Amino acid sequence: MKIIDRIHKSIEAIPAFPATGGKVAELLSQADYSLAQVANLIENDPSITANVLKMANAPYFGATHKISTMEEAVLYLGRENLLRAIQTAGISLYYQKGSPGYFDHASDFWKHSVAVALMSQILSKKITGDENAALYTAALLHDVGKIIVGEFVRNEMKKISMLVSQHMSFLDAEELVLGINHADVGGKIAEHWTFPIEIQEAISYHHRPDLLEKEDNILPWIVYMADEACLMMGIGSSVEGLTQQTVGASLKKFNLRMKDMERSMVMLSDDLNSARELISIIYS
């Protein structure tokens, strides 16, 4: 079977995304509900319960004292942060095995993903004045394609390295050698999970937002800049290193200067400290 067919088959084989987040969001949007109802709904999904509780204690989510029951978590986190913690725990299930081929350790892959998610929120606040939940999900998932592509990249590394040494971007080299790149594979995984189209696009175009001919979706641009910043900061470095294309139009598009980017990097190093509980849910 050709590599591209094997990749498509692997995408189809990925288990469905946990429905808990959607169910909790639905319950929270109703006129009345009890803390116990919400807590029970989360605790019905044992694959995420422990990690949601752990993350509820992150200063990043506003924790000021020890939270030890799910009801407390629901009470103190608030809607947005609770949904974010559930989303993060759900996504982490797919990152447990990491992406050998790109990353030495699953924890590096996860740390990079969380850092890009945190950075996307810093940039979103700067650009739009507000955080953005869809952007957070897209940023956390931007490299999800690597959970599948890693194995093939490892096998074809010689060919890819040769192209990269001739100044081709890692993304283009993947596409040439494997028939598809990790960003497009990620977009297809998000489609398989029936995530909204704007999230699928943000993942597919996270290295080349300039190629998406849709002015109104700013998500790919912000994920792109957040990823670029984390690559420069060396957070969770992978085999690609910094061999991705610069899209110079990104700063101009939002009237940002390089200084804004540098300030955001300083803020990110603070956020990474207060979000240790999010990073530590994958430790191998």
Next chain:
Amino acid sequence: MKTSNDLKDVIITCALGSCIGVAVYDPVAGVGGLLHYMLPDSALDEKRAKENPAMFADTGIPLLFKSCYALGAQKKRMIVKAAGGASILEDTSFFRIGQKNIMAMRKIFWKNNVMITSEDTGGNYNRTVRLEMATGKMFIRTSGGPMKGL
């Protein structure tokens, strides 16, 4: 940033990206240190530079030297090596932090009459830097590659 006068120590900084690792070593005093800075200029955020001077070249490099002097190192004996400052591909217009970090370091060393013994900067790859206190040897590993002496 970490400094040491313990010969058993090995100081490591991982995945430099556009950041720069500066290693210094005084073989007579057996004192050395490794700084990992992220940005060129502390004027960006002076409050932050006070809390964490190692974040910027212009506050971090003096701190590295002063901390080594405090342990008995002398400027004239110090061996200085540097690595990092990588860039994204075709990094000509905007995301020039790697280049700016390299220039900031060179400027500071030039002004203070410090010679860099050897450096491995630029390129598009990540580096991990290791300083062995017993020998003063500095090693670099690029993503996936072997450890090499600098």
